[in-house]
Amino acid sequence: MNDMSGKPQYRVVGTRPVRPDGIDKVTGKAVFSADHFVAGMIYGAILRSPHAHARIRSIDVSKAAALPGVQAVVTGADFPTLQSLEVELGEGGGNIVDFSRNCMARDKVYYDGHAVAAVAATTLAIATEALELITVDYEVLPHVTDLAAAMAPDAPILHDKIRTKGLDTPSDKPTNITMRYVKQHGDAAAGLARAKVVARGSFSSAPVHQGYLEPQACTVSYNADGQVLIWASSQGAFMIRTVTAQILNIPIADIRVTPLEIGGGFGGKTVIYLEPVAVLLSKKSGRPVRLAMSRSDVFRATGPAPGTVCDVAIGADENGILTGAEVIFSGSAGAFPGSGTHPAAICSLACYKIPDYYIEGQDVVTNMACTAAYRSPGAPPIIFAVESVIDELANTLGIDPIDFRLRNAVQEGDPSPTGTPFGPIGLKEILEAAKVHQHWSEPLGPNQGRGIAAGYWPNFGGQSTAAVSLTDDGTVIVTTGSPDIGGSRASMAMMAAEVIGLPYENVRAIVADTSSIGYSMLTGGSRTTFATGKAVVEAAEKVVDEMRSRAAQIWGVDGSEVEWIDGEASCTAPGKEARLTIKQIAGKTGMSVKGPISAESTVNPPDPGPGIAVQIVDVEVDPDTGTVTVLRVTALQDVGRAIHPSYVEGQMQGGVVQGIGWALNEGYVFNAKGQLDNAGFLDYRIPVASDLPMISTVMIEVPWPSHPFGVKGVGEAPICPPMGAVANAVSAATGVRMRHLPMSPDRILSDIAAAQ
Amino acid sequence: MSKILVSTTVNGEAQEFACDPSTSLLDALRTELHLTGTKEGCGSGDCGACTVSLDGEMVCSCLVLAAEAEGRSIGTVEGIAEGSALHPLQTRFLEHAALQCGFCTPGFLVAAKSLLEKNPDPDETEIRYWLAGNLCRCTGYDKIVRAVQHAAADLRQERTVA
Numbered sequence: 072m073n074d075m076s077g078k079p080q081y082r083v084v085g086t087r088p089v090r091p092d093g094i095d096k097v098t099g100k101a102v103f104s105a106d107h108f109v110a111g112m113i114y115g116a117i118l119r120s121p122h123a124h125a126r127i128r129s130i131d132v133s134k135a136a137a138l139p140g141v142q143a144v145v146t147g148a149d150f151p152t153l154q155s156l157e158v159e160l161g162e163g164g165g166n167i168v169d170f171s172r173n174c175m176a177r178d179k180v181y182y183d184g185h186a187v188a189a190v191a192a193t194t195l196a197i198a199t200e201a202l203e204l205i206t207v208d209y210e211v212l213p214h215v216t217d218l219a220a221a222m223a224p225d226a227p228i229l230h231d232k233i234r235t236k237g238l239d240t241p242s243d244k245p246t247n248i249t250m251r252y253v254k255q256h257g258d259a260a261a262g263l264a265r266a267k268v269v270a271r272g273s274f275s276s277a278p279v280h281q282g283y284l285e286p287q288a289c290t291v292s293y294n295a296d297g298q299v300l301i302w303a304s305s306q307g308a309f310m311i312r313t314v315t316a317q318i319l320n321i322p323i324a325d326i327r328v329t330p331l332e333i334g335g336g337f338g339g340k341t342v343i344y345l346e347p348v349a350v351l352l353s354k355k356s357g358r359p360v361r362l363a364m365s366r367s368d369v370f371r372a373t374g375p376a377p378g379t380v381c382d383v384a385i386g387a388d389e390n391g392i393l394t395g396a397e398v399i400f401s402g403s404a405g406a407f408p409g410s411g412t413h414p415a416a417i418c419s420l421a422c423y424k425i426p427d428y429y430i431e432g433q434d435v436v437t438n439m440a441c442t443a444a445y446r447s448p449g450a451p452p453i454i455f456a457v458e459s460v461i462d463e464l465a466n467t468l469g470i471d472p473i474d475f476r477l478r479n480a481v482q483e484g485d486p487s488p489t490g491t492p493f494g495p496i497g498l499k500e501i502l503e504a505a506k507v508h509q510h511w512s513e514p515l516g517p518n519q520g521r522g523i524a525a526g527y528w529p530n531f532g533g534q535s536t537a538a539v540s541l542t543d544d545g546t547v548i549v550t551t552g553s554p555d556i557g558g559s560r561a562s563m564a565m566m567a568a569e570v571i572g573l574p575y576e577n578v579r580a581i582v583a584d585t586s587s588i589g590y591s592m593l594t595g596g597s598r599t600t601f602a603t604g605k606a607v608v609e610a611a612e613k614v615v616d617e618m619r620s621r622a623a624q625i626w627g628v629d630g631s632e633v634e635w636i637d638g639e640a641s642c643t644a645p646g647k648e649a650r651l652t653i654k655q656i657a658g659k660t661g662m663s664v665k666g667p668i669s670a671e672s673t674v675n676p677p678d679p680g681p682g683i684a685v686q687i688v689d690v691e692v693d694p695d696t697g698t699v700t701v702l703r704v705t706a707l708q709d710v711g712r713a714i715h716p717s718y719v720e721g722q723m724q725g726g727v728v729q730g731i732g733w734a735l736n737e738g739y740v741f742n743a744k745g746q747l748d749n750a751g752f753l754d755y756r757i758p759v760a761s762d763l764p765m766i767s768t769v770m771i772e773v774p775w776p777s778h779p780f781g782v783k784g785v786g787e788a789p790i791c792p793p794m795g796a797v798a799n800a801v802s803a804a805t806g807v808r809m810r811h812l813p814m815s816p817d818r819i820l821s822d823i824a825a826a827q
Numbered sequence: 828m829s830k831i832l833v834s835t836t837v838n839g840e841a842q843e844f845a846c847d848p849s850t851s852l853l854d855a856l857r858t859e860l861h862l863t864g865t866k867e868g869c870g871s872g873d874c875g876a877c878t879v880s881l882d883g884e885m886v887c888s889c890l891v892l893a894a895e896a897e898g899r900s901i902g903t904v905e906g907i908a909e910g911s912a913l914h915p916l917q918t919r920f921l922e923h924a925a926l927q928c929g930f931c932t933p934g935f936l937v938a939a940k941s942l943l944e945k946n947p948d949p950d951e952t953e954i955r956y957w958l959a960g961n962l963c964r965c966t967g968y969d970k971i972v973r974a975v976q977h978a979a980a981d982l983r984q985e986r987t988v989a
Contacts, residue, residue, distance in 0.1 A: 099864015099933050717923070
């Protein structure tokens with residue numbers, strides 16, 4: 072399968088077929104979370120706190136329960152009391168007690184939008200009317216939504232029990248700082264002291280939301296025997312099953328979750344909000360219940376990404392070789408711990424060889440919705456700070472920013488953030504490609520600037536199950552438990568078709584419910600094409616082995632005398648040359664003593680390939696209004712191997728544009744009462760088509776050895792560089808270093824004015 | 828509160844449904860007629876996922892009362908293909924991978940169809956501004972714009988041949 076250059080030649084991998092679920096999605100047939108109807112279904116609605124921080128003295132639901140049409144009312148009192156248990160979900164985790172309290176408040180509400188009660192009624196209008204009849208007696212408490220304020224010694228305390236973990240000297244003082252994580256190598260101070268030039272700065276970023284277009288929704292049917300059916304869209308049907316079972320003390324096998332089509336997630340659908348509430352409403356009413364969020368609920372009550380503050384100092388010698396670095400940051404976790412401190416620390420300096428460094432991160436609770444994963448969770452705003460300082464160093468030393476990065480870029484064999492040597496990592500390759508790209512040398516006009524930044528995300532492996540079964544006519548079904556968030560059914564079918572030797576169209580891939588296939592971790596961490604893909608390849612190989620063995624049986628030869636070539640069994644025994652097609656072998660499965668041909672594989676690969684991306688951005692800054700126009704973007708990435716290049720490009724383009732929104736427009740705005748003031752797409756403005764140019768992509772393939780086709784996860788790395796690249800471009804255009812996100816027009820004007 | 832009986836035409840078919848005076852056209856399409864291809868992304872006219880055509884004009888169906896559909900003609904994503912034959916926009920969206928999650932796709936298709944009916948040869952800027960009311964969080968719009976350009980060329984070709 073190798074040509075003269077040594078590059079593998081594939082028939083299916085690397086082509087761009089139409090995805091198996093495509094027709095459904097362009098004709099309106101695809102069933103998303105709020106599209107599923109169950110006979111007898113009633114409608115739920117959730118009462119949410121108007122206060123950012125308050126003690127619940129009492130809740131009176133009697134009037135709501137008496138409203139005609141109301142079938143069930145649920146409050147925190149209906150939830151079981153749980154023992155503390157840390158749960159890892161694949162893109163971060165948390166404590167099951169916190170998950171439960173995030174689904175429904177108990178004694179306290181921690182943010183504007185926190186659920187306090189739920190109603191199910193025969194119509195949504197009645198359920199909504201009933202919410203107004205619920206009386207909640209709140210004792211309003213002082214709140215804190217600002218990250219820096221939450222760390223102050225006199226800050227309002229969210230959780231009386233929290234003590235900072237990871238301190239050199241443990242303290243028994245209640246605090247909002249939940250933990251401190253330190254990662255260091257050598258002596259950072261000595262490294263900085265050796266430098267000819269040290270660049271430093273204090274950076275910050277506002278909390279931002281994943282902004283998936285489909286609000287969370289689910290339909291749940293609880294049966295009298297305790298068995299539960301859940302239809303929902305999520306990045307992990309198995310995650311919904313596990314967490315719902317744990318929150319409600321239900322045996323896992325009694326919950327069957329059917330994953331519906333998912334309307335975007337970006338990490339935001341790696342946690343649950345509605346399902347346990349809907350189970351209780353269904354249990355109380357005896358009816359299937361639909362529970363759906365409004366867009367305002369999504370912004371107020373589902374996980375944003377943390378706001379951050381970050382101090383960076385990096386030093387380099389006269390040749391532009393980095394000598395030392397210090398990165399000290401904090402992230403706002405929202406109501407409960409977990410703002411991605413560890414991955415942010417790991418990723419912050421990962422692109423560069425730095426002999427002496429000190430990285431310290433803190434996780435801080437604030438009166439905001441509990442943060443959830445968002446594409447490279449934790450890392451992007453810290454990488455923005457580091458890439459800004461790297462840019463300043465290059466400028467100060469008068470070295471081209473690509474050359475500067477090339478001199479310090481990690482390569483295979485260098486220590487990775489975990490200490491083990493990097494495998495094949497294409498940072499130098501993509502920097503070289505950026506350097507010779509026409510974009511890099513194109514002239515710029517007045518008020519225009521060009522920026523470049525790099526970004527790293529380690530990617531994830533994790534547990535996956537896949538099944539491959541052969542039908543009687545020789546077509547194949549691939550079954551996984553990994554929700555398809557952006558074309559993964561296509562890549563699964565393509566990999567199976569490649570292994571078996573079938574045309575893509577003869578292989579159909581589906582995503583099964585949680586009772587129909589073995590466990591898979593959620594779709595996240597850029598793990599699906601890597602880990603689930605690996606399971607698909609292994610299962611497909613087992614099917615091929617079985618077909619070879621059936622052919623050997625038919626021919627009466629030893630299995631070693633049958634080769635599998637181009638989708639056919641070929642007998643190599645002397646004098647017995649013969650061939651059997653898949654169709655011929657499949658046609659005999661029904662009658663075979665051995666039965667049907669089907670195989671399952673489970674994997675848990677510990678060794679995913681790294682995600683590594685570099686982006687070049689041109690902007691024009693209007694000096695009168697401070698408005699930034701993005702003129703041109705070139706996104707380069709080491710993609711390992713692109714199974715379906717269009718969907719890899721799509722991940723790159725989508726990540727870039729989310730990052731442009733993060734850089735320029737997006738950010739949570741809280742009012743004096745701690746309520747979210749921009750809980751809608753009008754005021755929380757994500758990029759629209761007219762804001763943007765085409766997003767050029769350059770895919771560099773440095774294959775990853777532990778995946779059969781060389782796949783590296785591609786979904787997350789592309790959101791790491793954009794904020795740094797845009798900020799570096801704006802700084803180049805204005806001559807003023809931009810250190811705060813979002814770089815809104817008023818911020819840019821005031822930063823320019825302050826510098827003059 | 829008594830219900831209103833609404834007689835309307837959806838994708839060329841006569842339809843009747845009863846609804847509350849406050850019901851939006853979006854909710855009526857989804858709940859009464861089970862045409863769930865039209866999506867609710869915000870319910871406030873900011874995202875375009877609920878875009879339908881009303882007497883040939885593009886509207887956010889979440890901002891139209893169902894009762895306003897009386898005697899009028901509505902086009903939704905379910906009516907874009909002719910039987911099993913896809914519209915060039917649908918074909919090019921698939922070929923260009925102009926969708927990842929696909930949730931915004933129905934609104935984009937209806938909006939793009941409306942554009943090409945009014946302007947068969949839009950340039951990139953015209954496409955981007957026409958579609959600026961439709962949010963997509965997955966694709967960064969690049970492949971959507973290319974798919975619309977390609978479908979526009981297909982439709983011009985069809986007209987020339989005809």
